[in-house]
Amino acid sequence: MDKSDQSNSLISDRSGSEQSSDSDTTFTEHPLSGKELYTKACSNCHGTDGKGGSVKQLGLQTPPANFTDCNFASREPDGDWIAVAHQGGPTRGFSTEMPAFGEALSVEELQKVMNYVRSFCTNKNWPRGELNLPRALVTEKAYPEDEAVFSSFIDVENEGGVTNEIVYEQRFGVRNQVEIVLPFGYSQMPGGNWSGGHMGDLAIGVKRVFYHNYNSGSIFSLTGEVILPTGDTASGFGSGTTILEPFASFGQLLPAGGFLHAQTGLEYPVLQDKAENEAFWRAALGKSFNPNPWGRTWSPMVEILGSKELESGTEIHWDAVPQIQVTLNKRQHIMLNVGYRIPVDDAGRDSQVMVYILWDWFDGGFFEGW
Ligand code: HEC
Known part of the structure; x- marks a missing residue:
């Protein structure tokens, strides 16, 4: 999909104000790294290895996205993924089983999570979305x-x-x-x-x-x-x-x-x-x-x-x-x-x-x- 850079720029304008109130209360005092945030908020469903957990074990209907699949991950721009993580799956017509993190994590923190999520696809030959x-x-x-x-x-x-x-x-x-x-x-x-x-x-x-x-x-x-x-x-x-x-x-x-x-x-x-x-x-x-x-x-x-x-x-x-x-x-x-x-x-x-x-x-x- 196209055009997420600009939604990013719009989004990041909002992040400053959200950050101090939301993030610090939900998580710890010092700023967490992308990896730490991912481990706390996402790895339960998407797996510590990014492959996506088992639908059966998690009791879900929809398999959580597999971030190690470069063919899928490389073409999705950060902006679209931040939108999904901030607003929840339905904002892009995905399952409600993908929760909204907009209350818990600022856009800036979600950007850090994305930077970490990007490390799961290890082949950098794939052109980015x-x-x-x-x-x-x-x-x-x-x-x-x-x-x-x-x-x-x-x-x-x-x-x-x-x-x-x-x-x-x-x-x-x-x-x-x-x-x-x-x-x-x-x-x-x-x-x-x-x-x-x-x-x-x-x-x-x-x-x-x-x-x-x-x-x-x-x-x-x-x-x-x-x-x-x-x-x-x-x-x-x-x-x-x-x-x-x-x-x-x-x-x-x-x-x-x-x-x-x-x-x-x-x-x-x-x-x-x-x-x-x-x-x-x-x-x-x-x-x-x-x-x-x-x-x-x-x-x-x-x-x-x-x-x-x-x-x-x-x-x-x-x-x-x-x-x-x-x-x-x-x-x-x-x-x-x-x-x-x-x-x-x-x-x-x-x-x-x-x-x-x-x-x-x-x-x-x-x-x-x-
Ligand atoms: C309760 C389980 C659960 C948690 C926790 C969770 N996800 Fe998901 N996620 C899902 C499921 C299920 C889907 C698949 C939705 C679909 O395909 O309809 C998904 C899909 C996604 C997608 C893919 C959208 C696409 O383009 O296909 C992204 C990006 C994503 N999650 C990011 C995150 C991030 C970032 C976190 C942590 C901040 C997170 N998820 C935490 C369950 C979860």
């Missing part, structure tokens, strides 16, 4: 994902057209991900009638993270994608050639909940008479905030998209896409993004309303956690 920045509408992020995204791009001028895209992404290994993109669309005929269900060019890609650093807040990955000529060219939904698309993506956390995505790549059509070589570069700058520190995350962003066909001496195309992403459910693994694509250089191209619904399926079923 904090680097999973909110997804933009077009720019591809560097972080590998287990998610499904349904997007619609709706032309709002001239003859109408709707292009939809289903993107399925699945992680494998510590730093890799495969993705499949299936576009399909509807177009409006000159007479006003719609023709529908045209298949577009199916794309398959593999992404690998080459660099990530939690302290500097940066992540870099390379992706190789093959776009197959499965599209209905007669209706304008295919290029008629296989296209190879290598690209690089970079993500950077910025202060105060800010973030930046950048992506650049090339498209090489195998049949050069069907389409031209094209270079593209994209960036998205945004900021996440939580009006209620434990609630929904809003992430407004602006994307700038540039592309150029390499041979024909055409102009560079520039588009701007202001947009806002919001988490829809308590678990924050279902998100909506709505934006508007404005051609900056060339009034001949259509503006588009762009929308996606994103389901981070690793975090639970679509209908879980509301």
Whole structure:
């Protein structure tokens, strides 16, 4: 899940006042270390080794989270876990068997507990969830994902057209991900009638993270994608050639909940008479905030998209896409993004309303956690 850094910053503003009254009365006079706090408050259920105790012995219905499982633990940002520990499981749509510690422990103490909990996953190759920045509408992020995204791009001028895209992404290994993109669309005929269900060019890609650093807040990955000529060219939904698309993506956390995505790549059509070589570069700058520190995350962003066909001496195309992403459910693994694509250089191209619904399926079923 995304965006917990900023909830952290909001949360820590509150911690100063809570700390002196709550923590000192519940626990001892001198400040306890993260390990001591964990041992007192959490180890009973989550185990001194972090593996999570037995449901049977504890008399619970739900197994307590296993913090030694890097595949699970690395992708959850501290902010989400502090929210769960402070407010209890239900705040993120989890079981009430995960108690709320907000009365007993300050956010600062919970942060210490988290720093200790992080030591249970011993393989630091896994990119941390904090680097999973909110997804933009077009720019591809560097972080590998287990998610499904349904997007619609709706032309709002001239003859109408709707292009939809289903993107399925699945992680494998510590730093890799495969993705499949299936576009399909509807177009409006000159007479006003719609023709529908045209298949577009199916794309398959593999992404690998080459660099990530939690302290500097940066992540870099390379992706190789093959776009197959499965599209209905007669209706304008295919290029008629296989296209190879290598690209690089970079993500950077910025202060105060800010973030930046950048992506650049090339498209090489195998049949050069069907389409031209094209270079593209994209960036998205945004900021996440939580009006209620434990609630929904809003992430407004602006994307700038540039592309150029390499041979024909055409102009560079520039588009701007202001947009806002919001988490829809308590678990924050279902998100909506709505934006508007404005051609900056060339009034001949259509503006588009762009929308996606994103389901981070690793975090639970679509209908879980509301
Ligand atoms: C009474 C038992 C119990 C105690 C004590 C307890 N937990 Fe939990 N915890 C659970 C259970 C059960 C779950 C699983 C909830 C679910 O999956 O619905 C859980 C889940 C979690 C999660 C996982 C949320 C996720 O993203 O899946 C975190 C983080 C967590 N606990 C942190 C803590 C911390 C920190 C403490 C100590 C301050 C603590 N827990 C103490 C029972 C407990």
